[in-house]
Amino acid sequence: MALSNDWKKVTRAEPCRICKKPDWCTLGLMFANCMRVESDKPCKNGGWLHALDSAPKVFVPKSKPVEPPKINVKLMMDEWKSKTLTEWVVELAGQLSVTADSLYALGVAWAADRKAWAFPMFNGYGDPIGIRLRTVEGKKFAVTGSHAGIFIPTMKPQGELWILEGPTDTAAALTVGLFSIGRPSCLGCEYIISTFAQRSEVSRVIICADADEPGQRGAEKLQHSLGIPSKIWTPPCKDLRASVAAGLDLKTIRALVGQIL
Numbered sequence: 001m002a003l004s005n006d007w008k009k010v011t012r013a014e015p016c017r018i019c020k021k022p023d024w025c026t027l028g029l030m031f032a033n034c035m036r037v038e039s040d041k042p043c044k045n046g047g048w049l050h051a052l053d054s055a056p057k058v059f060v061p062k063s064k065p066v067e068p069p070k071i072n073v074k075l076m077m078d079e080w081k082s083k084t085l086t087e088w089v090v091e092l093a094g095q096l097s098v099t100a101d102s103l104y105a106l107g108v109a110w111a112a113d114r115k116a117w118a119f120p121m122f123n124g125y126g127d128p129i130g131i132r133l134r135t136v137e138g139k140k141f142a143v144t145g146s147h148a149g150i151f152i153p154t155m156k157p158q159g160e161l162w163i164l165e166g167p168t169d170t171a172a173a174l175t176v177g178l179f180s181i182g183r184p185s186c187l188g189c190e191y192i193i194s195t196f197a198q199r200s201e202v203s204r205v206i207i208c209a210d211a212d213e214p215g216q217r218g219a220e221k222l223q224h225s226l227g228i229p230s231k232i233w234t235p236p237c238k239d240l241r242a243s244v245a246a247g248l249d250l251k252t253i254r255a256l257v258g259q260i261l
Contacts, residue, residue: 007033018050019220027052036220070145073128077120080109092117097245102174105153106167114143119167121149121184124195132167132184140166142184150192151182161202163193163222164240165210172241173208176250186210186218190225197228205230206257208240231260 007026010016016025018034025047026033033047041049086100088110093100111118116133121142123129130146142148151167153174162180164170170182181196183189186209197205205226209219211234219232233256237243 017052019224036217037224038221067147069129069147071131071143073120073131073146076111076131076143077107077109077118077128080111080118081107083112084108084110096168096171096241098168098171098175098241102153102171105155105174106151106171107154108167118143119151121146122152123147123149124192124199126152126196134167140184148184148188150189150196152196153180155179157200157202159203161197161200161205163205163207165208165215169208169239169241172244176244176248176253178250178253180208186215187221190222193222194226197226202228204228207232209234210239231257233257233260 007028010025012022015022016034018032019036024035032050033043034050035047039048039050043049089103090100107120109118114133116135119132120128121130129149131143134140151170157179162173162178164173164180164182165186166182170180173180205228207219209215209232223230235243237246
Protein backbone atom coordinates (compact mmCIF):
# COMPACT_ATOMS: atom_id res chain seq x y z
CA MET A 1 0.00 0.00 0.00
CA ALA A 2 1.45 3.37 -1.05
CA LEU A 3 2.10 5.94 1.61
CA SER A 4 -0.27 8.93 1.31
CA ASN A 5 1.29 12.38 1.21
CA ASP A 6 -1.71 13.79 3.18
CA TRP A 7 -1.90 17.16 1.43
CA LYS A 8 -3.04 20.21 3.40
CA LYS A 9 -3.22 23.89 2.56
CA VAL A 10 -0.56 26.21 3.92
CA THR A 11 -1.53 28.84 6.50
CA ARG A 12 0.05 31.83 8.20
CA ALA A 13 0.87 29.56 11.12
CA GLU A 14 2.41 26.98 8.80
CA PRO A 15 3.51 28.67 5.55
CA CYS A 16 4.97 26.94 2.52
CA ARG A 17 8.43 25.58 3.30
CA ILE A 18 9.62 26.46 -0.19
CA CYS A 19 8.42 30.01 -0.92
CA LYS A 20 7.58 30.90 2.72
CA LYS A 21 4.17 32.30 1.68
CA PRO A 22 0.87 31.55 3.56
CA ASP A 23 -1.37 30.91 0.54
CA TRP A 24 -1.85 28.91 -2.70
CA CYS A 25 0.60 26.12 -1.82
CA THR A 26 0.04 22.74 -0.14
CA LEU A 27 2.23 20.63 2.13
CA GLY A 28 2.43 16.89 2.64
CA LEU A 29 4.49 14.43 4.63
CA MET A 30 7.22 14.10 2.02
CA PHE A 31 6.57 16.81 -0.57
CA ALA A 32 5.47 20.40 -1.00
CA ASN A 33 3.42 21.58 -3.96
CA CYS A 34 4.67 25.15 -4.34
CA MET A 35 2.79 27.51 -6.67
CA ARG A 36 5.64 30.03 -6.94
CA VAL A 37 9.04 28.32 -7.00
CA GLU A 38 9.67 26.17 -10.07
CA SER A 39 11.29 22.74 -10.07
CA ASP A 40 11.80 20.09 -12.71
CA LYS A 41 8.58 18.40 -11.53
CA PRO A 42 5.55 20.45 -12.69
CA CYS A 43 2.12 19.54 -11.28
CA LYS A 44 -1.24 19.52 -13.05
CA ASN A 45 -2.53 22.36 -10.85
CA GLY A 46 0.15 24.74 -12.14
CA GLY A 47 2.56 24.34 -9.20
CA TRP A 48 5.80 22.42 -8.81
CA LEU A 49 6.72 19.47 -6.61
CA HIS A 50 9.58 19.77 -4.10
CA ALA A 51 10.92 17.05 -1.82
CA LEU A 52 10.90 18.33 1.77
CA ASP A 53 14.23 16.71 2.61
CA SER A 54 16.09 18.92 0.15
CA ALA A 55 16.67 22.66 0.05
CA PRO A 56 14.78 24.48 -2.70
CA LYS A 57 16.86 25.45 -5.70
CA VAL A 58 16.30 28.24 -8.17
CA PHE A 59 15.09 26.57 -11.32
CA VAL A 60 15.97 28.18 -14.62
CA PRO A 61 13.87 26.74 -17.47
CA LYS A 62 15.89 24.88 -20.05
CA SER A 63 16.25 26.46 -23.43
CA LYS A 64 13.87 25.00 -25.98
CA PRO A 65 14.62 24.89 -29.71
CA VAL A 66 12.76 27.82 -31.23
CA GLU A 67 12.01 28.16 -34.91
CA PRO A 68 13.08 31.45 -36.45
CA PRO A 69 10.27 33.99 -36.89
CA LYS A 70 8.29 33.69 -40.09
CA ILE A 71 8.75 37.38 -40.77
CA ASN A 72 11.80 39.53 -41.42
CA VAL A 73 11.55 41.77 -38.37
CA LYS A 74 14.46 44.05 -39.26
CA LEU A 75 13.28 44.59 -42.84
CA MET A 76 9.73 45.42 -41.76
CA MET A 77 10.84 47.76 -38.97
CA ASP A 78 13.38 49.54 -41.21
CA GLU A 79 10.72 50.14 -43.87
CA TRP A 80 8.25 51.54 -41.34
CA LYS A 81 10.92 53.71 -39.67
CA SER A 82 11.90 55.26 -43.00
CA LYS A 83 8.33 56.58 -43.33
CA THR A 84 7.84 57.65 -39.69
CA LEU A 85 7.99 61.42 -39.16
CA THR A 86 9.61 62.88 -36.05
CA GLU A 87 6.54 64.95 -35.21
CA TRP A 88 4.43 61.79 -35.07
CA VAL A 89 6.73 60.25 -32.45
CA VAL A 90 6.80 63.51 -30.49
CA GLU A 91 2.99 63.58 -30.49
CA LEU A 92 2.82 59.95 -29.32
CA ALA A 93 5.32 60.72 -26.55
CA GLY A 94 3.12 63.55 -25.32
CA GLN A 95 0.06 61.31 -25.29
CA LEU A 96 1.94 58.67 -23.26
CA SER A 97 3.71 61.13 -20.92
CA VAL A 98 7.13 59.79 -21.94
CA THR A 99 10.01 61.27 -23.94
CA ALA A 100 10.42 60.80 -27.66
CA ASP A 101 13.99 59.63 -26.97
CA SER A 102 12.67 56.74 -24.86
CA LEU A 103 10.42 55.62 -27.72
CA TYR A 104 13.24 55.90 -30.25
CA ALA A 105 15.47 53.84 -27.92
CA LEU A 106 12.88 51.06 -28.13
CA GLY A 107 12.82 51.23 -31.94
CA VAL A 108 9.34 52.66 -32.40
CA ALA A 109 7.87 53.13 -35.88
CA TRP A 110 4.47 53.90 -37.37
CA ALA A 111 3.18 50.89 -39.37
CA ALA A 112 0.80 52.64 -41.74
CA ASP A 113 -0.45 49.43 -43.35
CA ARG A 114 -1.36 48.09 -39.89
CA LYS A 115 -2.65 51.46 -38.59
CA ALA A 116 -0.61 50.96 -35.42
CA TRP A 117 2.64 51.80 -33.69
CA ALA A 118 5.25 49.04 -33.95
CA PHE A 119 7.88 47.97 -31.43
CA PRO A 120 10.45 45.22 -32.16
CA MET A 121 10.78 42.27 -29.76
CA PHE A 122 14.06 40.45 -29.14
CA ASN A 123 15.35 37.20 -27.67
CA GLY A 124 17.84 37.11 -24.79
CA TYR A 125 20.75 37.53 -27.19
CA GLY A 126 19.38 40.69 -28.81
CA ASP A 127 18.14 39.07 -32.01
CA PRO A 128 14.84 40.49 -33.37
CA ILE A 129 12.14 37.82 -33.26
CA GLY A 130 8.82 39.63 -33.38
CA ILE A 131 6.88 42.87 -33.58
CA ARG A 132 4.33 44.22 -31.09
CA LEU A 133 1.66 46.54 -32.47
CA ARG A 134 -0.26 49.18 -30.52
CA THR A 135 -3.21 50.95 -32.13
CA VAL A 136 -4.08 54.59 -31.50
CA GLU A 137 -6.87 53.35 -29.22
CA GLY A 138 -4.39 51.30 -27.19
CA LYS A 139 -5.26 47.82 -28.52
CA LYS A 140 -2.23 45.51 -28.43
CA PHE A 141 -1.38 42.55 -30.68
CA ALA A 142 1.56 41.08 -32.57
CA VAL A 143 2.39 40.81 -36.25
CA THR A 144 1.48 37.35 -37.52
CA GLY A 145 4.60 35.18 -37.65
CA SER A 146 6.22 36.85 -34.64
CA HIS A 147 7.66 35.12 -31.60
CA ALA A 148 7.05 36.71 -28.20
CA GLY A 149 10.14 38.51 -26.98
CA ILE A 150 11.30 41.42 -24.86
CA PHE A 151 11.61 45.13 -25.56
CA ILE A 152 15.26 46.18 -25.30
CA PRO A 153 16.52 49.78 -25.55
CA THR A 154 19.58 50.69 -27.53
CA MET A 155 21.62 51.71 -24.46
CA LYS A 156 23.49 49.23 -22.25
CA PRO A 157 22.64 48.37 -18.62
CA GLN A 158 24.85 49.69 -15.83
CA GLY A 159 24.58 47.44 -12.81
CA GLU A 160 20.83 47.61 -12.21
CA LEU A 161 18.08 46.29 -14.48
CA TRP A 162 14.40 47.18 -14.29
CA ILE A 163 11.79 44.87 -15.82
CA LEU A 164 8.47 46.34 -16.90
CA GLU A 165 5.32 45.14 -18.64
CA GLY A 166 4.87 46.43 -22.19
CA PRO A 167 6.84 48.92 -24.31
CA THR A 168 5.11 52.07 -23.03
CA ASP A 169 5.79 51.27 -19.36
CA THR A 170 9.37 50.50 -20.38
CA ALA A 171 9.51 53.90 -22.08
CA ALA A 172 8.27 55.53 -18.86
CA ALA A 173 11.12 53.91 -16.91
CA LEU A 174 13.64 55.08 -19.49
CA THR A 175 12.11 58.57 -19.34
CA VAL A 176 12.96 58.99 -15.65
CA GLY A 177 16.44 57.48 -16.07
CA LEU A 178 16.02 53.80 -15.20
CA PHE A 179 17.60 51.25 -17.51
CA SER A 180 14.75 48.91 -18.30
CA ILE A 181 13.49 46.17 -20.54
CA GLY A 182 9.89 45.04 -20.99
CA ARG A 183 7.97 41.87 -21.64
CA PRO A 184 4.69 41.66 -23.57
CA SER A 185 2.57 40.76 -20.53
CA CYS A 186 2.83 39.98 -16.81
CA LEU A 187 3.63 36.32 -17.60
CA GLY A 188 6.02 34.67 -20.02
CA CYS A 189 9.50 35.26 -21.48
CA GLU A 190 11.16 34.12 -18.23
CA TYR A 191 13.94 32.25 -20.02
CA ILE A 192 14.54 35.13 -22.43
CA ILE A 193 14.76 37.66 -19.58
CA SER A 194 17.02 35.40 -17.52
CA THR A 195 19.34 34.97 -20.50
CA PHE A 196 19.48 38.71 -21.14
CA ALA A 197 20.08 39.57 -17.48
CA GLN A 198 22.86 37.03 -17.06
CA ARG A 199 24.57 38.03 -20.32
CA SER A 200 24.34 41.70 -19.32
CA GLU A 201 26.07 40.90 -16.01
CA VAL A 202 23.73 43.12 -14.00
CA SER A 203 24.11 42.93 -10.24
CA ARG A 204 20.50 43.61 -9.26
CA VAL A 205 17.05 43.38 -10.82
CA ILE A 206 13.92 45.33 -9.90
CA ILE A 207 10.68 43.82 -11.20
CA CYS A 208 8.01 46.50 -11.47
CA ALA A 209 4.66 44.74 -11.06
CA ASP A 210 1.03 45.84 -11.05
CA ALA A 211 -0.77 45.44 -7.74
CA ASP A 212 -3.34 42.93 -9.03
CA GLU A 213 -3.03 39.17 -8.49
CA PRO A 214 -1.82 38.32 -12.04
CA GLY A 215 0.83 41.01 -11.89
CA GLN A 216 2.15 39.91 -8.50
CA ARG A 217 2.10 36.22 -9.39
CA GLY A 218 3.85 36.85 -12.69
CA ALA A 219 6.52 38.90 -10.94
CA GLU A 220 7.13 36.17 -8.37
CA LYS A 221 7.43 33.53 -11.10
CA LEU A 222 9.93 35.68 -12.97
CA GLN A 223 11.88 36.40 -9.79
CA HIS A 224 12.40 32.70 -9.07
CA SER A 225 13.73 32.07 -12.57
CA LEU A 226 16.35 34.83 -12.67
CA GLY A 227 19.21 33.49 -10.55
CA ILE A 228 20.18 37.13 -9.83
CA PRO A 229 19.39 39.16 -6.67
CA SER A 230 16.03 40.80 -7.31
CA LYS A 231 13.13 42.63 -5.67
CA ILE A 232 9.53 43.20 -6.65
CA TRP A 233 8.24 46.76 -6.49
CA THR A 234 4.69 47.99 -7.07
CA PRO A 235 4.27 51.63 -8.18
CA PRO A 236 1.72 53.83 -6.38
CA CYS A 237 -0.58 54.25 -9.40
CA LYS A 238 -1.97 51.66 -11.82
CA ASP A 239 1.44 51.12 -13.41
CA LEU A 240 4.74 52.96 -13.78
CA ARG A 241 3.61 55.04 -16.76
CA ALA A 242 0.56 56.28 -14.88
CA SER A 243 2.78 57.04 -11.89
CA VAL A 244 5.26 59.02 -14.01
CA ALA A 245 2.37 60.88 -15.66
CA ALA A 246 1.16 61.77 -12.15
CA GLY A 247 4.53 63.32 -11.32
CA LEU A 248 6.62 60.47 -9.90
CA ASP A 249 10.28 61.26 -10.51
CA LEU A 250 13.53 59.35 -10.20
CA LYS A 251 14.35 60.67 -6.73
CA THR A 252 10.97 59.57 -5.35
CA ILE A 253 11.20 56.19 -7.06
CA ARG A 254 14.63 55.63 -5.52
CA ALA A 255 13.27 56.54 -2.10
CA LEU A 256 10.30 54.17 -2.44
CA VAL A 257 12.39 51.31 -3.78
CA GLY A 258 14.92 51.87 -1.01
CA GLN A 259 12.29 50.74 1.47
CA ILE A 260 12.35 47.19 0.05
CA LEU A 261 16.09 46.85 -0.59
